[in-house]
Amino acid sequence: MNKEKYVEDLRDIKAIMNKSSRFISLSGLSGIFAGVIALVGLYAAYNVVYQNQDYLAYRKAVITYESLSLLLVIALLTIALAVGFGIYFTTRKAKKEGEVLWDSQSERLVVNLLVPLFTGGVLCLILLLKGFIGLVAPLTLIFYGLALVNASKYTLKEVRSLGILEIILGLLAMQFIGYGLLFWAIGFGGLHIIYGIVMQQKYGS
Amino acid sequence: MKEILKDLNKAFENKVRLGIMSALMVNEHLNFNRLKELLNVTDGNLASHLKSLEKSGYVAFTKEFLNRKPNTKYHITPSGQQAFKKHIKAIERLLK
Numbered sequence: 001m002n003k004e005k006y007v008e009d010l011r012d013i014k015a016i017m018n019k020s021s022r023f024i025s026l027s028g029l030s031g032i033f034a035g036v037i038a039l040v041g042l043y044a045a046y047n048v049v050y051q052n053q054d055y056l057a058y059r060k061a062v063i064t065y066e067s068l069s070l071l072l073v074i075a076l077l078t079i080a081l082a083v084g085f086g087i088y089f090t091t092r093k094a095k096k097e098g099e100v101l102w103d104s105q106s107e108r109l110v111v112n113l114l115v116p117l118f119t120g121g122v123l124c125l126i127l128l129l130k131g132f133i134g135l136v137a138p139l140t141l142i143f144y145g146l147a148l149v150n151a152s153k154y155t156l157k158e159v160r161s162l163g164i165l166e167i168i169l170g171l172l173a174m175q176f177i178g179y180g181l182l183f184w185a186i187g188f189g190g191l192h193i194i195y196g197i198v199m200q201q202k203y204g205s
Numbered sequence: 206m207k208e209i210l211k212d213l214n215k216a217f218e219n220k221v222r223l224g225i226m227s228a229l230m231v232n233e234h235l236n237f238n239r240l241k242e243l244l245n246v247t248d249g250n251l252a253s254h255l256k257s258l259e260k261s262g263y264v265a266f267t268k269e270f271l272n273r274k275p276n277t278k279y280h281i282t283p284s285g286q287q288a289f290k291k292h293i294k295a296i297e298r299l300l301k
């Protein structure tokens with residue numbers, strides 16, 4: 001009776017199940033870059049929102065139609081850069097590990113990520129146009145978190161923890177409306193950088 | 206002990222067959238090439254093990270055409286699922 005063989009069998013079964021159903025080439029570097037880009041984008045947005053105001057007086061978030069379009073440009077640029085770097089680093093990692101980037105796993109991952117993300121995005125855009133600016137920051141964090149939790153079934157399990165943290169942060173931001181940019185900085189900047197560093201150390205670039 | 210040994214399935218003793226079953230348990234279906242790169246085996250080796258699992262009724266396939274190239278998609282059968290679960294349970298009991 002050879003127990004060793006069966007221990008090894010179980011390990012093989014787990015490894016193959018993981019490898020065949022989860023996309024594991026997500027690069028930690030893309031998390032770090034996404035975080036840094038988010039912070040830069042938020043700094044730019046902060047300057048637009050609080051422009052021409054006295055530093056000493058009570059400052060109010062002012063959003064005019066001009067600044068709104070400028071903010072949307074900043075937002076789109078930030079997202080495009082973050083996603084672009086994410087794809088670049090992940091492609092590089094997949095190549096290094098001899099994995100294919102676009103297969104049924106990554107497809108499932110992206111679809112499951114996009115459904116909640118797209119829903120939240122459209123919802124926030126509607127709220128924004130109706131003037132509920134304060135709700136946008138908390139809701140983007142919540143929907144982003146839900147998207148990550150949903151997609152985590154098809155990738156590294158750490159993505160799930162990141163998603164849950166984003167949801168908690170979003171709910172906190174809903175309680176403290178008015179600190180939206182700060183919560184965004186923590187959620188999209190800070191958490192991404194920390195997540196990226198952790199992943200980098202655990203799985204390499 | 207004898208009870209457990211009886212539940213261990215001879216069909217899954219082989220590494221490649223064990224790998225095929227593991228991969229098909231968590232995927233709706235996989236094609237030949239995906240299985241090949243996943244298990245890192247040669248065409249002939251994979252084909253012969255797939256055939257033996259088919260014969261046992263644990264694995265089935267469908268053929269379709271993708272850009273005019275034949276694409277064989279393998280999936281696990283209900284009895285295959287049952288047999289594999291039983292096999293894993295038996296291993297776990299054995300190691301307890």
